[in-house]
Amino acid sequence: MEAVNVYAARILEKQEYFKPGHRACQGCAEALAVRLVAKALGNNVIVASATGCMEIISSPLPFTNWDVPWIHVAFENTAAVLSGAESAYKALARKGRIKDRGTVFLGMGGDGATTDIGLQALSGAFERGHSFVYVCYDNEAYMNTGIQRSSSTPFGASTTTSPAGKKVPGQITWKKNMAEIAVAHNVPYVATACASYPFDLMEKVQKAARTPGPAYIHILSVCPTGWRIPPSKSIWIGRLAVETGIFPLFEVEDGRYRITVDVPEMRPVEEYLKPQGRFRHLTPEITARIQERVDFEYRKLVAKTQFKF
Amino acid sequence: MGKRVGIEVSIAAADAVASTDVDVVAAYPITPQTHIVEHLSELVNNGELDAEFIPVESEHSAMSVCCGSSAAGARTFTCTSSQGLALMNEIVFIAPGLRLPIVMILANRSLSGPLSIWNDHTDVMSIRDCGWIQVFAETGQEVYDHVLFSFRVAEDPAVSLPVILNMDGFILTHVIEPIEYWEPEQVKRYLPDFKPVNALDPDRPTTVGAFGLPGIYSEAKKAQDEALIHSKEHILKAWEELGQVVGRHYKPVETHLTEGAETVFLTMGSIGQTVAMAVERLRDRGEPAGLVKLRLWRPFPFEELRDAVRGAKRIIVIDRAISYGGTGGPVASEIRSALYGEDHMPAVTNFICGLAGRDVTPDDYIAMYERSLEMTQSKVGQEDSVFYGVRE
Ligand SMILES: Cc1ncc(C[n+]2csc(CCOP(=O)(O)OP(=O)(O)O)c2C)c(N)n1
Numbered sequence: 107m108e109a110v111n112v113y114a115a116r117i118l119e120k121q122e123y124f125k126p127g128h129r130a131c132q133g134c135a136e137a138l139a140v141r142l143v144a145k146a147l148g149n150n151v152i153v154a155s156a157t158g159c160m161e162i163i164s165s166p167l168p169f170t171n172w173d174v175p176w177i178h179v180a181f182e183n184t185a186a187v188l189s190g191a192e193s194a195y196k197a198l199a200r201k202g203r204i205k206d207r208g209t210v211f212l213g214m215g216g217d218g219a220t221t222d223i224g225l226q227a228l229s230g231a232f233e234r235g236h237s238f239v240y241v242c243y244d245n246e247a248y249m250n251t252g253i254q255r256s257s258s259t260p261f262g263a264s265t266t267t268s269p270a271g272k273k274v275p276g277q278i279t280w281k282k283n284m285a286e287i288a289v290a291h292n293v294p295y296v297a298t299a300c301a302s303y304p305f306d307l308m309e310k311v312q313k314a315a316r317t318p319g320p321a322y323i324h325i326l327s328v329c330p331t332g333w334r335i336p337p338s339k340s341i342w343i344g345r346l347a348v349e350t351g352i353f354p355l356f357e358v359e360d361g362r363y364r365i366t367v368d369v370p371e372m373r374p375v376e377e378y379l380k381p382q383g384r385f386r387h388l389t390p391e392i393t394a395r396i397q398e399r400v401d402f403e404y405r406k407l408v409a410k411t412q413f414k415f
Numbered sequence: 416m417g418k419r420v421g422i423e424v425s426i427a428a429a430d431a432v433a434s435t436d437v438d439v440v441a442a443y444p445i446t447p448q449t450h451i452v453e454h455l456s457e458l459v460n461n462g463e464l465d466a467e468f469i470p471v472e473s474e475h476s477a478m479s480v481c482c483g484s485s486a487a488g489a490r491t492f493t494c495t496s497s498q499g500l501a502l503m504n505e506i507v508f509i510a511p512g513l514r515l516p517i518v519m520i521l522a523n524r525s526l527s528g529p530l531s532i533w534n535d536h537t538d539v540m541s542i543r544d545c546g547w548i549q550v551f552a553e554t555g556q557e558v559y560d561h562v563l564f565s566f567r568v569a570e571d572p573a574v575s576l577p578v579i580l581n582m583d584g585f586i587l588t589h590v591i592e593p594i595e596y597w598e599p600e601q602v603k604r605y606l607p608d609f610k611p612v613n614a615l616d617p618d619r620p621t622t623v624g625a626f627g628l629p630g631i632y633s634e635a636k637k638a639q640d641e642a643l644i645h646s647k648e649h650i651l652k653a654w655e656e657l658g659q660v661v662g663r664h665y666k667p668v669e670t671h672l673t674e675g676a677e678t679v680f681l682t683m684g685s686i687g688q689t690v691a692m693a694v695e696r697l698r699d700r701g702e703p704a705g706l707v708k709l710r711l712w713r714p715f716p717f718e719e720l721r722d723a724v725r726g727a728k729r730i731i732v733i734d735r736a737i738s739y740g741g742t743g744g745p746v747a748s749e750i751r752s753a754l755y756g757e758d759h760m761p762a763v764t765n766f767i768c769g770l771a772g773r774d775v776t777p778d779d780y781i782a783m784y785e786r787s788l789e790m791t792q793s794k795v796g797q798e799d800s801v802f803y804g805v806r807e
């Protein structure tokens with residue numbers, strides 16, 4: 107399904123594997139991203155999930171929203187659980203006890219589960235080279251436990267453990283670049299995505315699934331509750347993240363970078379920051395610092411796409 | 416009958432694991448467990464064992480890999496000690512909740528700090544209430560036999576719970592013993608192929624590891640407790656059939672010279688051998704001493720314990736772990752509460768000894784015996800728990 111972008115709406119299958127009726131907040135673009143990922147992969151898949159919003163909203167015993175096999179063990183070990191399932195299938199298929207049907211192993215975790223507490227397990231799984239797709243749903247904080255900061259929370263954002271105070275203006279560290287960390291592991295397919303660009307997202311998921319070995323997709327997932335925006339604005343904010351260059355959409359195939367959603371004219375970051383309650387306290391000076399950093403990071407990314415092999 | 420070989424117990428244990436045609440092994444090295452996993456990776460890399468050996472980056476991931484693998488329907492093994500067990504603790508408690516029949520050998524070693532690589536039971540006692548079936552081996556042969564036993568019990572569809580096989584670090588892991596290997600036909604007869612009750616399978620989607628609201632959590636946990644309690648009948652059957660296959664007979668509680676004994680020692684693991692020597696010497700002197708050995712730790716064998724100590728006036732419980740500021744050694748406090756309210760409840764005295772591999776000789780046990788005669792009445796609490804042989 108190459109270039110699904112062009113005629114996607116018509117060829118997408120109607121079947122959902124992440125079923126409606128879950129308990130996510132209104133306008134949750136993380137749940138939307140989960141749904142798109144599940145749809146892109148179909149039903150020949152085994153999912154391992156980390157603890158977090160997406161796990162809690164979809165698996166209250168004895169109910170489930172999952173129409174594919176799904177396992178949750180803990181917060182920080184998803185990549186290891188996934189390694190185990192993948193290895194089990196490999197061994198069982200080799201011994202002829204199951205048929206090898208090319209089942210896809212999908213890991214899912216929030217930014218906390220991925221960039222903080224689960225980074226070691228993920229690094230180990232990347233390094234061992236298991237064949238899986240790991241998706242980080244990045245809503246830029248620990249939302250499930252009440253909007254605490256993570257290493258993926260952007261500079262300046264106010265969270266419940268990096269509150270905008272009289273002395274400290276919220277988060278004062280720069281967002282960890284998890285996609286680059288994956289690239290540094292020589293993961294053969296790495297991409298960023300956002301549910302505001304659904305076809306770009308699904309195409310990347312399918313590409314990741316076709317890639318032998320590990321693949322990593324980092325999905326910016328707008329969380330109206332934590333970002334303090336109206337639920338109706340989620341998709342719009344996701345677009346602004348891309349159009350301001352704050353969250354560029356790109357992919358890295360065997361080290362080769364490509365920007366997948368071009369932004370010919372970059373909007374000022376202020377347009378992205380202003381509508382969000384978590385950035386309400388920012389002064390023009392801080393906004394200018396963020397603008398400077400975004401420009402720098404974007405130039406770096408563009409330079410990487412121009413690297414001649 | 417299988418061949419008898421003089422071999423390091425760790426190597427024999429790994430060979431026993433390999434004889435089950437295990438599918439996935441995930442482990443992280445830690446003394447004194449290392450020889451077991453090294454040998455398994457050697458067997459895999461030499462093509463003698465068709466399994467996935469996952470050299471994980473931590474014990475937390477080892478147990479997590481095991482959860483994923485077992486849930487996907489593979490026969491799964493891991494092995495650790497001490498700090499490794501402490502690091503995987505979180506997932507150790509989850510595995511039985513998910514009813515995953517993982518088998519783990521725990522090469523018992525003390526917990527830090529101070530750091531010590533030597534043997535005692537402080538590691539396993541830290542996870543006493545984790546929900547796994549837990550057995551203790553006394554000799555190398557018992558370790559070997561109980562590897563087969565552990566897979567058999569764990570994977571029994573009526574049980575479907577993980578099993579920890581405790582073997583004392585160094586005292587068992589690093590000694591060479593004559594061990595009778597099982598013939599492949601014996602393994603085949605005893606251990607059926609693993610047919611998971613509920614595997615992750617795209618054709619039959621299941622949700623594993625859902626979260627429990629207050630309205631259902633207690634029910635889920637009670638069901639888990641009942642599963643562990645009821646595993647006992649299958650454990651007994653597995654031992655009975657093991658006896659039929661290889662002619663060695665095991666029970667949840669073993670006794671030695673308890674006929675007419677007034678004072679019985681109670682031990683777990685390899686020290687049973689040393690205490691047996693002490694008891695034999697006491698008997699030679701005409702002392703009414705006996706020995707009770709606990710092989711099955713969870714589910715706790717209440718009836719068998721009561722039968723084993725019936726008639727005794729005094730039990731000397733040997734603990735190899737401490738419950739800081741608590742009610743004595745962990746084994747002693749369990750024994751006290753298991754016997755509490757019995758008619759003619761024996762006095763329970765408690766010695767904590769052999770920590771971090773410190774030698775305890777038959778003479779020492781005889782000294783404990785003599786001292787216990789002065790400690791007549793058992794009180795619940797610390798008063799009757801004595802550190803033996805500690806410089807003050
Ligand atoms: C070992 C451990 N520490 C802490 C927690 C509490 N906890 C559960 S979910 C969560 C945050 C999840 O954040 P993230 O991964 O970003 O997912 P989100 O809920 O934001 O989607 C935390 C801190 C836990 N379950 N386990």
Ligand code: SF4
Binds near residue numbers: 131135136249331
């Ligand atoms: S808190 Fe945010 S991520 Fe979590 S369900 Fe609500 S909107 Fe979605």
Ligand SMILES: [Mg+2]
Binds near residue numbers: 243
């Ligand atoms: Mg988050």
